[in-house]
Amino acid sequence: MKALLIIDMQMGSFRPYTLRYDTLGVIERINLLLEHFRNKNDKVIFIQHDGSKENVFIPESEDWQLLPELTTNSGDIYVSKVANDAFYHSKLQDVLIEHAITELYITGCATDFCVDATIKAALSKEYKITVVGDAHTTANRPHLDAPTVIKHYNWLWADMTPTNYKIQVLKTDEFLKD
Numbered sequence: 001m002k003a004l005l006i007i008d009m010q011m012g013s014f015r016p017y018t019l020r021y022d023t024l025g026v027i028e029r030i031n032l033l034l035e036h037f038r039n040k041n042d043k044v045i046f047i048q049h050d051g052s053k054e055n056v057f058i059p060e061s062e063d064w065q066l067l068p069e070l071t072t073n074s075g076d077i078y079v080s081k082v083a084n085d086a087f088y089h090s091k092l093q094d095v096l097i098e099h100a101i102t103e104l105y106i107t108g109c110a111t112d113f114c115v116d117a118t119i120k121a122a123l124s125k126e127y128k129i130t131v132v133g134d135a136h137t138t139a140n141r142p143h144l145d146a147p148t149v150i151k152h153y154n155w156l157w158a159d160m161t162p163t164n165y166k167i168q169v170l171k172t173d174e175f176l177k178d
Contacts, residue, residue: 001043001099001101001102002037002042002101002103002104002105003037003043003045003099003103003104003105004034004037004044004105004107005045005047005086005107005118006030006034006044006045006047006107007086007107007108008049008110008114009027009046009066009067009107010049010057010064010065010066010067010109011062011063011066011067012064013109013110014109019139020110021137021138021139021147023137024069025134026107026109026136026137027067029107029132029135029172030070030107031069031070031071032172033105033132033135033175033176034070034073035071036176038073043099044073044077045076045078045079045095046072046077046078046079047080047081047090047114048064048079048080049064049080049082049114050081051082077099079091079095081114083117084114084118085114085118085120085121086114086118087122087125088121093125101127102127102128103127103130104127104129105129105131105132105175106118106131106136107132107135107136109138110137110138110139111136111137111146111153112141112153113138115131115136115153116157119131119167123167124163126163126164127165128164128165129165129168130167130168130169130170130175131157131170132171132172132175133150133169133170133171134172135172136150157169
């Protein structure tokens with residue numbers, strides 16, 4: 001079984017929307033992927049950061065909410081996380097086992113923090129991973145602009161030493177062709 005992970009696409013990470021690179025384009029591509037996964041009866045899992053220990057992204061607060069442009073569905077699964085790695089002290093691993101999910105398709109925010117940490121944790125857990133290379137985003141960093149960060153991480157993931165599987169990095173349109 002396959003699952004689409006949408007990591008931290010929450011209001012508090014996008015104030016203002018221009019903070020993140022290509023926010024509206026990333027949302028549009030994630031929505032295309034959401035439709036595809038639902039049409040194939042694959043799982044959709046929204047990961048939401050609970051920053052209660054830092055007094056940010058408090059569950060049910062406005063900052064914690066998903067971006068309103070994302071299409072949600074009653075069959076979607078929601079997982080709360082407390083660290084960059086979505087597996088750390090969360091129910092994500094249990095959800096994946098419960099639904100016999102072995103293939104992860106990863107999108108979201110922020111490329112160089114939560115997306116990267118989750119990909120590396122999933123790799124060590126021997127999931128088959130596809131990163132949708134144009135469906136994750138980040139902000140400019142002190143020494144790198146966001147497009148460079150995204151390009152760098154897409155290259156890094158595609159070139160990582162595999163466990164059982166090599167990480168695949170595809171653009172949305174390449175993935176949807178199949």
